[in-house]
Amino acid sequence: xxxxxxxxxxxxxxxxxxxxxxxxxxxxxxxxxxxxxxxxxxxxxxxxxxxxxxxxxxxxxxxxxxxxxxxxxxxxxxxxxxxxxxxxxxxxxxxxxxxxxxxxxxxxxxxxxxxxxxxxxxxxxxxxxxxxxxxxxxxxxxxxxxxxxxxxxxxxxxxxx
Numbered sequence: 001x002x003x004x005x006x007x008x009x010x011x012x013x014x015x016x017x018x019x020x021x022x023x024x025x026x027x028x029x030x031x032x033x034x035x036x037x038x039x040x041x042x043x044x045x046x047x048x049x050x051x052x053x054x055x056x057x058x059x060x061x062x063x064x065x066x067x068x069x070x071x072x073x074x075x076x077x078x079x080x081x082x083x084x085x086x087x088x089x090x091x092x093x094x095x096x097x098x099x100x101x102x103x104x105x106x107x108x109x110x111x112x113x114x115x116x117x118x119x120x121x122x123x124x125x126x127x128x129x130x131x132x133x134x135x136x137x138x139x140x141x142x143x144x145x146x147x148x149x150x151x152x153x154x155x156x157x158x159x160x161x
Contacts, residue, residue: 005046005087008035013046013087036094097150104129112136119145 002018012035018024024045027033033043104127107114111130117123132140140147 006033006043007046008038008040008044009042010035010038010040012037012040013090037090100150101129103127106130112140115140115145115147116143119143 002021002024004016004018004024005013006016007013014036016024016033018027024033028043031041034041035043107128107130109131111128111132114123114128114130118125118128134149137147137149
């Protein structure tokens with residue numbers, strides 16, 4: 001099993017798991033690799049190195065000190081540490097978005113109408129998602145209906161594995 005760090009032209013980074021290097025190259029040549037965020041098929045392999053344990057670990061505060069007495073430390077991240085942190089943030093965002101998708105009903109373009117029905121108790125209360133205009137979303141907010149605008153990302157068009 002080969003695990004490669006991949007990226008699209010917008011610098012969205014993600015992992016790809018392949019049976020072999022040849023499998024990775026074949027999928028890339030056929031345009032089968034796509035960014036889970038923007039759906040770009042222009043994917044490149046990033047440089048990667050094996051993980052080597054360090055003798056010391058970096059922390060924002062010293063865990064041995066009482067938190068109330070700690071002034072905090074400033075940490076400068078190396079390029080590799082920054083990339084790892086960025087990947088963790090992206091993974092957490094994708095996981096959160098996936099949870100939103102799983103726990104809500106897709107009502108498509110009738111989002112505003114359905115949100116009003118729920119708000120005015122004309123339809124059962126539930127979490128919904130769908131598409132509407134920015135003006136319509138603002139009108140919903142003016143009526144006291146809480147809505148959250150999120151980008152429509154290709155990764156969430158289909159069920160995630």
